[in-house]
Amino acid sequence: MKEIKIRYSKQRELIFNNLKNRYDHPTAEMIYQDLKIDYPHLSLGTVYRNLNQLVETKQIKKLDLGDTMVHYDGNIQPHMHFMCNCCQTIYDLDNNDEKIIKQFEQTYKHHIDVIDINMSGICESCLEKKAA
Missing domain, CATH: 3.30.1490.190 (Ferric-uptake regulator, C-terminal dimerisarion domain)
Incomplete structure (x- = not known):
């Protein structure tokens, strides 16, 4: 299986660290609401895009548990x-x-x-x- 490499991003690092320090299996919106307090220029689209890249590189898990929202897990x-x-x-x-x-x-x-x-x-x- 080919390893996927992505370029470093400060925003991705913020999103990743936020998720790794949580145990509540947040949605993208929850992470966005948490981070926008200190980073008002961060967009919801950026959060979604970076979460998808982190899932692709197997650094986080995407949880589809049958409810209407997708949740994320930093515990792999x-x-x-x-x-x-x-x-x-x-x-x-x-x-x-x-x-x-x-x-x-x-x-x-x-x-x-x-x-x-x-x-x-x-x-x-x-x-x-x-x-x-």
């Missing part, structure tokens, strides 16, 4: 996601990819490179609110 280590159907919060879930891969490879005789598991349901906080 293997992990699963859980999205609450009530509050729309996205949670990282640690997993043991090696165990899952071995189980599927033994069962289906395929070679698996990547596992991308996304789950949805109701989070603990929303369940507690409903019970109260």
Whole structure:
């Protein structure tokens, strides 16, 4: 697979660092709103363009979890996601990819490179609110 190289950009670095320091799986609009306070000349189009380049170069993940917005994740280590159907919060879930891969490879005789598991349901906080 050919490695994609992109030229350095101060704006891309700002966007990348903003995402790497977050755990809320933001949308492009959320990153834009966060950065425009200190960088008023930054445009939403620039944020989208740079996020797409960061996804292409596999520096970040693009999450399409079935809701109307695309979210981004600065954590590129293997992990699963859980999205609450009530509050729309996205949670990282640690997993043991090696165990899952071995189980599927033994069962289906395929070679698996990547596992991308996304789950949805109701989070603990929303369940507690409903019970109260």
